[in-house]
Amino acid sequence: MAVGVEEVVKELRSTYTSGKTKTHEWRASQLKAIIRIVTHHEDEIVEALRSDLKKPELESLFMRIGQRICLLCIQCFVLINGGRFFSFFFDLIEILGSTPKTQNRALGPAILYLQTQLECPVGLLCVFPVKTSMTTFPASGEIVPEPLGVVLVISTWNYPFLLSLEPVIAAIAAGNAVVLKPSEVATATSSLLSKLLGEYMDTTAVKVIEGAVPETTALLEQKWDKIFYTGSGKVGRIILAAAAKHLTPVVLELGGKCPAVVDANINLKVAARRIISGKWGCNNGQTCVSPDYVITTKEYASKLVDALSVELENFYGKDPLQSKDLSSIINAHHFDRVAKLLDDEKVSGKIVFGGQQDKTNLKIAPTIILDVPDDSLIMNEEIFGPLLPIVTVNKITESFGVINAKGKPLAAYLFTNDKKLKAEFIGSVSAGEAGLPFGGVGESGMGAYHGKFSFDAFSHKKAVLRRGFGGDVAARYPPYAPWKVQF
Numbered sequence: 001m002a003v004g005v006e007e008v009v010k011e012l013r014s015t016y017t018s019g020k021t022k023t024h025e026w027r028a029s030q031l032k033a034i035i036r037i038v039t040h041h042e043d044e045i046v047e048a049l050r051s052d053l054k055k056p057e058l059e060s061l062f063m064r065i066g067q068r069i070c071l072l073c074i075q076c077f078v079l080i081n082g083g084r085f086f087s088f089f090f091d092l093i094e095i096l097g098s099t100p101k102t103q104n105r106a107l108g109p110a111i112l113y114l115q116t117q118l119e120c121p122v123g124l125l126c127v128f129p130v131k132t133s134m135t136t137f138p139a140s141g142e143i144v145p146e147p148l149g150v151v152l153v154i155s156t157w158n159y160p161f162l163l164s165l166e167p168v169i170a171a172i173a174a175g176n177a178v179v180l181k182p183s184e185v186a187t188a189t190s191s192l193l194s195k196l197l198g199e200y201m202d203t204t205a206v207k208v209i210e211g212a213v214p215e216t217t218a219l220l221e222q223k224w225d226k227i228f229y230t231g232s233g234k235v236g237r238i239i240l241a242a243a244a245k246h247l248t249p250v251v252l253e254l255g256g257k258c259p260a261v262v263d264a265n266i267n268l269k270v271a272a273r274r275i276i277s278g279k280w281g282c283n284n285g286q287t288c289v290s291p292d293y294v295i296t297t298k299e300y301a302s303k304l305v306d307a308l309s310v311e312l313e314n315f316y317g318k319d320p321l322q323s324k325d326l327s328s329i330i331n332a333h334h335f336d337r338v339a340k341l342l343d344d345e346k347v348s349g350k351i352v353f354g355g356q357q358d359k360t361n362l363k364i365a366p367t368i369i370l371d372v373p374d375d376s377l378i379m380n381e382e383i384f385g386p387l388l389p390i391v392t393v394n395k396i397t398e399s400f401g402v403i404n405a406k407g408k409p410l411a412a413y414l415f416t417n418d419k420k421l422k423a424e425f426i427g428s429v430s431a432g433e434a435g436l437p438f439g440g441v442g443e444s445g446m447g448a449y450h451g452k453f454s455f456d457a458f459s460h461k462k463a464v465l466r467r468g469f470g471g472d473v474a475a476r477y478p479p480y481a482p483w484k485v486q487f
């Protein structure tokens with residue numbers, strides 16, 4: 001495999017050096033090919049996701065309906081993978097549906113992409129003028145985005161289609177050659193991506209390499225112009241170390257323990273429903289931005305537990321292991337990992353809702369654990385599954401200390417009506433973002449993407465200074481006679 005990898009990178013570098021991937025025609029043709037993939041192969045994609053993640057029927061149906069409505073009504077492709085929208089298809093349509101009104105057609109798609117995101121007037125020039133300093137006067141300056149070169153995208157299993165294609169689309173829109181390494185854990189989606197991208201894309205510039213640790217290790221030995229990684233922080237450290245050898249820039253989209261702070265005197269029913277839908281409603285907790293734990297006050301905790309229990313039963317019935325609306329755990333390894341968090345004696349006596357397990361069908365019921373000690377395993381590892389610990393504090397502002405004592409989370413949620421608390425939360429809690437730009441901070445990652453930020457992640461902003469031959473002042477050149485110093 002290692003030899004094959006070297007060959008692949010050589011081929012892609014040769015294609016990139018030829019300049020082909022920088023052209024408008026190439027970028028547009030590849031983006032159109034991706035649109036064909038998702039429209040012509042919708043059923044296969046849905047089936048692969050179902051096979052990998054045992055997604056509830058409704059999530060898959062929603063995907064189909066969502067896509068068809070958009071196709072019919074607004075002629076946009078909106079594809080949902082497990083409840084998350086492929087918002088970038090709006091960008092794609094903008095790229096493909098417009099004629100670049102720029103001098104430099106090679107940058108057309110990129111600029112249109114930016115215009116969409118920045119809501120710039122169509123027809124903006126492909127360069128962004130910037131002010132220059134007195135030392136270069138008379139001159140003009142501009143920023144020209146250029147592709148980075150040959151890039152590597154390593155993706156994960158929980159949204160295996162979305163998290164693979166989204167960075168690939170951005171890399172192509174920015175004019176790069178790209179290798180995608182999907183997650184071996186989502187086997188069906190990985191092999192479908194390999195098949196479809198192999199059939200539809202220009203394989204001299206876009207390749208899929210399937211595999212697990214040995215294959216990824218071989219890929220990481222190569223020199224890349226950017227590595228875009230989505231997965232755990234543990235592997236993120238391996239990626240960063242490998243990238244450092246070649247001074248390769250990275251985007252690390254990692255996870256973490258995302259807190260949800262619940263203040264008193266709120267609409268508890270709505271809060272409970274939203275916590276449930278964020279935690280169990282997508283992939284049964286196997287989502288990077290799912291609330292990992294909840295913090296509330298000691299006096300409010302029982303009300304919150306009651307509200308969550310009522311709504312959980314409304315959503316998933318009295319026997320949630322039988323519910324068709326809950327995804328199963330991805331595989332036996334992850335089942336055991338989540339079950340171990342519950343086996344901890346510091347946790348097992350504190351279950352106030354759920355706790356049922358069915359290893360044969362890889363199902364774990366939504367489980368609430370109250371007053372978990374801070375030194376328990378569950379409070380020190382990302383759960384990435386259907387368990388929800390509730391931590392209680394005397395005053396809600398004490399929650400900031402609890403959150404900040406852990407690694408910086410990818411997302412943090414606050415349910416309150418108190419304006420002062422909202423401001424204090426924003427000022428005190430550092431987290432990544434669940435909207436735009438999407439990316440973590442500290443333990444939850446580095447770099448960001450989505451929309452314009454995806455384009456930026458795969459572009460270099462080249463500074464171009466233009467100077468004419470006029471206005472050349474002799475005083476700046478040697479010999480440095482005394483009069484020049486006085487001047």
Ligand code: NAD
Nearest residue numbers: 155156157182183212213216231232235253254255256288
């Ligand atoms: P995973 O097991 O699929 O691993 C991710 C990728 O790393 C895979 O492609 C895998 O082949 C590769 N890999 C695994 N071990 C490796 C090694 N030793 N050397 C080199 N490559 C290796 O996924 P995971 O790590 O279980 O993913 C779950 C994590 O991903 C969670 O922490 C979650 O929060 C995070 N996540 C983050 C985002 C985000 O957008 N920030 C999205 C989804 C998941």
